[in-house]
Amino acid sequence: MRRMTILLTLSLRNVFRNRRRSLFALATIAMGAMGLFIFMGFNRGLMNQYRANTIRARWGHGQLYVQGYRDRAHARPWEHWIENPSAVMARLRGLPQVLDLFPRLTVSAILIAGENMAAGQGEGIDGAAEAGFFTELNYREGGDFRDRANGIVLGEGLARGLGVHLEEEIRLIVQGGERPPRSVTLRVTGIFHTGSQEFDSRAFRMPLNVAQALVATDRVESIAVALARAEAWPVFAEAVRVSLPHLEAVPFDELDRIYYRHAVDWLDAQFAFIRGIILLVVFLGIFNVISMAVLERTREIGALRANGDGRLAIALGHILEAAVLAILGAALGLATGWALSAGPLHDGVAMPPAPGITRSFRIQIELARGDALQVLSLAVLTAVVGCLLPVWRAVRMPIADALRHV
Amino acid sequence: MSLYDVRAVSYRYAGNGQSVSALVDVDLEVGTAEFLAIAGPSGSGKTTLLNLLGLLHGADRGTIRFDGMDVSTLSERQRTRLRRERIAFIFQSFNLIPVLTAYENVEYVLLACPIPAAERRRRTLAALAAVGIAEQAGQRPQRMSGGQQQRVAIARALVRDVGVVLADEPTAALDQTTGHAVMDLLKRLNRDRGITFIFSTHDPRVLAAADRVVHLTDGRITP
Numbered sequence: 001m002r003r004m005t006i007l008l009t010l011s012l013r014n015v016f017r018n019r020r021r022s023l024f025a026l027a028t029i030a031m032g033a034m035g036l037f038i039f040m041g042f043n044r045g046l047m048n049q050y051r052a053n054t055i056r057a058r059w060g061h062g063q064l065y066v067q068g069y070r071d072r073a074h075a076r077p078w079e080h081w082i083e084n085p086s087a088v089m090a091r092l093r094g095l096p097q098v099l100d101l102f103p104r105l106t107v108s109a110i111l112i113a114g115e116n117m118a119a120g121q122g123e124g125i126d127g128a129a130e131a132g133f134f135t136e137l138n139y140r141e142g143g144d145f146r147d148r149a150n151g152i153v154l155g156e157g158l159a160r161g162l163g164v165h166l167e168e169e170i171r172l173i174v175q176g177g178e179r180p181p182r183s184v185t186l187r188v189t190g191i192f193h194t195g196s197q198e199f200d201s202r203a204f205r206m207p208l209n210v211a212q213a214l215v216a217t218d219r220v221e222s223i224a225v226a227l228a229r230a231e232a233w234p235v236f237a238e239a240v241r242v243s244l245p246h247l248e249a250v251p252f253d254e255l256d257r258i259y260y261r262h263a264v265d266w267l268d269a270q271f272a273f274i275r276g277i278i279l280l281v282v283f284l285g286i287f288n289v290i291s292m293a294v295l296e297r298t299r300e301i302g303a304l305r306a307n308g309d310g311r312l313a314i315a316l317g318h319i320l321e322a323a324v325l326a327i328l329g330a331a332l333g334l335a336t337g338w339a340l341s342a343g344p345l346h347d348g349v350a351m352p353p354a355p356g357i358t359r360s361f362r363i364q365i366e367l368a369r370g371d372a373l374q375v376l377s378l379a380v381l382t383a384v385v386g387c388l389l390p391v392w393r394a395v396r397m398p399i400a401d402a403l404r405h406v
Numbered sequence: 407m408s409l410y411d412v413r414a415v416s417y418r419y420a421g422n423g424q425s426v427s428a429l430v431d432v433d434l435e436v437g438t439a440e441f442l443a444i445a446g447p448s449g450s451g452k453t454t455l456l457n458l459l460g461l462l463h464g465a466d467r468g469t470i471r472f473d474g475m476d477v478s479t480l481s482e483r484q485r486t487r488l489r490r491e492r493i494a495f496i497f498q499s500f501n502l503i504p505v506l507t508a509y510e511n512v513e514y515v516l517l518a519c520p521i522p523a524a525e526r527r528r529r530t531l532a533a534l535a536a537v538g539i540a541e542q543a544g545q546r547p548q549r550m551s552g553g554q555q556q557r558v559a560i561a562r563a564l565v566r567d568v569g570v571v572l573a574d575e576p577t578a579a580l581d582q583t584t585g586h587a588v589m590d591l592l593k594r595l596n597r598d599r600g601i602t603f604i605f606s607t608h609d610p611r612v613l614a615a616a617d618r619v620v621h622l623t624d625g626r627i628t629p
Contacts (some may be wrong), residue, residue, distance in 0.1 A: 013505035395573065398463055403501075
């Protein structure tokens with residue numbers, strides 16, 4: 001115990017033995033730790049915002065389909081939709097994770113406004129129910145149709161293509177397989193933009209009962225699910241598998257695999273690369289400082305070994321010193337990162353539109369204790385690895401050579 | 407039986423494609439509680455002989471027996487242990503750890519030994535008192551004079567109760583008065599505690615304190 005105490009004391013005092021060099025090392029580690037910490041917070045903020053957008057604009061936390069429906073194309077898809085959706089939803093509402101359920105039906109239609117015509121893909125939804133949960137559609141004009149039986153909302157690109165504005169009429173024509181086409185006239189209550197150019201140029205939403213009438217069905221294609229917590233999805237999915245085995249619960253990141261999953265993977269890979277660079281800088285900083293320190297203390301190390309100190313004990317002292325340096329530097333970096341996020345970066349970072357996205361946005365820096373712990377651990381690990389080679393070289397040096405060292 | 411029995415020992419330094427003989431066929435016996443000086447000019451092989459006696463490295467040829475043991479048969483770990491338990495070093499430039507106090511410098515060498523904390527404290531204070539610097543126990547080396555630092559180094563050598571102290575030019579970095587005081591201290595410890603002191607020097611005034619002087623010239627013992 002006393003040996004550890006004096007080794008720690010020695011390490012702590014050694015850190016400040018050459019103040020200028022130690023300050024340089026501390027600054028290097030602190031900058032690295034701060035950069036890593038802020039970047040992790042930025043990444044978390046970006047992913048959380050993207051996830052919230054994805055969940056609250058389009059998919060909910062996931063959707064239910066008839067088992068196998070998504071696996072292949074169907075000549076008569078309505079025959080594979082969910083029967084008696086009210087009864088299904090009544091059972092699902094009994095699950096503790098469920099916040100709300102939203103029956104939906106996909107409709108492919110030709111939209112006509114005056115002389116203009118465009119193809120679109122929309123959804124029949126329960127407007128009144130969805131208005132409370134799907135809050136990220138970002139209406140540029142107007143808003144949800146809610147209880148309006150003849151309301152429709154359009155994506156910004158689709159509305160522009162049709163040249164329509166609020167309260168103007170649109171005629172929808174739906175081709176229902178071998179059945180004759182059916183049409184309905186609806187009035188625009190809102191024009192939204194999700195940020196996805198591709199989605200906004202073809203998407204519309206209309207009342208579910210109108211969509212069902214167009215397709216001549218009382219079934220729904222899917223039921224979107226809002227949970228109390230996104231993390232509860234696996235439990236919910238398992239409950240569905242057990243109690244409603246003819247249904248399949250698909251999470252939002254699977255439904256939005258192209259955008260969300262790929263974005264997560266892409267950002268993770270980018271983060272790993274940047275983290276690698278930051279850790280390399282910390283590694284080189286520590287390597288340099290410990291190499292210089294060990295070089296300066298060569299005679300001292302020789303004297304300790306001459307007086308019976310083992311290689312391991314001497315190496316441990318220097319490894320502890322590197323760890324102390326890393327802890328101090330990382331603590332400084334974490335504190336600076338925290339101060340930055342609470343001060344200049346409190347309102348987030350303004351970002352230009354991402355590829356395929358039409359609007360700029362702000363990313364909040366979301367710092368987490370787990371990240372701080374990870375940064376601290378990485379700094380210590382990097383510092384320890386960085387000091388191993390110079391320390392190993394020093395303790396391997398013949399004692400007589402070490403004592404002669406100038 | 408002699409404490410050290412050195413027979414036909416030779417040692418060469420090799421480097422940069424060159425090879426230099428540091429010791430040539432050295433024979434030496436050292437008895438327990440001797441106060442032995444190794445004298446000779448710079449480059450005569452004094453430090454090399456002390457290094458061999460301190461088990462810091464092995465000889466190229468010949469045998470060295472320490473307390474009857476042939477040290478060439480010992481592993482690195484065994485030599486380290488033997489140094490820790492039986493041999494101590496004092497250096498010309500003291501080689502104290504500058505960030506530790508005098509007390510901590512002395513105590514540090516006991517930390518590797520299985521000694522209870524109270525006993526370690528007692529022995530550390532006793533060693534500092536024996537060399538007359540108990541009052542400077544809380545000071546760091548850079549705040550002490552050269553003589554005081556060498557006394558700390560001597561206390562560090564004494565605290566483990568070793569039987570042999572090897573001192574490489576222990577007074578070379580000290581002024582004449584301090585050097586004499588340090589030699590008097592070593593002589594007193596030799597006399598009072600029966601510790602074997604082997605020290606190298608080329609200062610004729612220091613040699614006068616020795617019981618016996620071994621002269622080295624170009625790596626050979628000369629009469």
